[in-house]
Amino acid sequence: MRRLMLSACLLLPLAAPSLAAGHAKVAGNDKLQRSLQKLDPSELVTQVCDLGAMQAFAKDASWRTTDRVLIDAISTPRITGNKAAGDGGALRRGNDWYRFSFSCTLSADHMKVTDFRYKVGAAIPKSKWADIGLWN
Template identity: 35%
Template sequence: MRLLLLVSLLVLSAPACAQDQRFLDSLRHVEPATRLEQVCDYAVMSDINRDTGRQADRAKSDVTSSPSHHGDTVIAKGGAFRSKGQWFSLSYTCKGTPDHLHVTSLQYKVGEAIPTSKWASLGLWR
């Protein structure tokens, strides 16, 4: 858990180019399944920002259900992302490289806002 927090802090505190390299370097110390989820969460945030302008600053693949792993692919049906202090449901299918450091394909779907009253039970925060 501490390593995931460290990864998040590095991502939020560095300039874009250095940020990407620090993120990748920190992921080399995480077990492969978690690494793939982290790379996919990062990629889906970037795509959401680019595609919707919602300014996603956090994504989690395991909010209402655990993601499933199939080789280099992770399927997250119960995820969420945060934008401007509000959480939204999220699902995605993400394929990574064999080392799980890069995403080769990603399809995602943004769902409804998650009511604040459910955040605590889902492990979400402002």
């Protein structure tokens, strides 16, 4: 399965109007929304939660410069209904990757994040990046 790689420069402008409301919303870019709707349900949840993570980190002064997020970098999230959770996410800030755990709640259509909570852990050693599929 091919994974869409969504970056901060692509995601944040698309979602900017919804930041004030506190929700990560994919609607607003019809092409992106159509692309996401073609994904299988678990990949859709992963991609939309990646968007929610980018928005959450953008609001946090400590993590504002995050430019990549993968909620499933180290392990597959647990998806149940409209919720995804896991402890195997990775975020890139500057030249370093950090592990994070998260809980992501989505709207019924899975196109909007209604709640995203996270806890950032330790830096991931560069020696492990290739095994995980991370890059500089």
